[in-house]
């Protein structure tokens with residue numbers, strides 16, 4: 125069974141989401157992009173306010189693929205005490221260099237999740253490099269939030285292949301990207317470790333709008 129990850133953008137949203145017993149609370153600022161980041165100080169406050177033992181992830185933002193920029197951002201975000209730091213792998217020709225530098229942090233104990241974007245046709249061969257570098261996990265998301273859900277960019281067979289490769293590499297696997305409640309029955313059989321949501325949890329399914337309790341309860345019910 126897959127777990128449920130829910131993205132929230134403030135302490136108020138995080139506390140509200142916690143009341144629905146979601147498995148992973150993901151801290152990000154959707155208004156700042158696909159993986160827009162919250163301020164490190166805000167993340168630290170949220171980490172200190174949620175129940176201990178609650179799994180928390182945070183993104184470092186839509187950053188350029190520059191190893192030094194990524195390493196600095198990851199160190200700052202990890203210092204807040206989040207369980208996982210998510211790093212977007214945007215189209216660039218130096219992924220292996222970035223993975224190598226981030227791998228130095230991974231080997232020091234940082235729990236890193238690489239985010240690949242289904243709408244940019246990522247080369248899944250990178251999963252092997254992520255494993256060798258010591259990443260904790262890999263997930264699929266979408267970069268362009270107005271171009272449909274993950275299931276419109278990759279077929280069930282392609283998504284199954286992604287999950288299979290991640291599992292074979294011993295990595296946590298996640299699926300996200302404008303997922304709708306209708307996507308859930310398609311994705312659950314793939315047995316990813318978690319399914320991630322933001323837009324579908326919000327009013328009018330707008331990821332920058334406020335959370336909608338009925339939507340959250342509905343999705344929580346479908347994943348339980």
Ligand SMILES: O=C[C@H](O)COP(=O)(O)O
Nearest residue numbers: 131300301302320322323
């Ligand atoms: O990590 C999960 C994402 O926050 C998903 O956001 P989205 O559903 O708006 O694409």
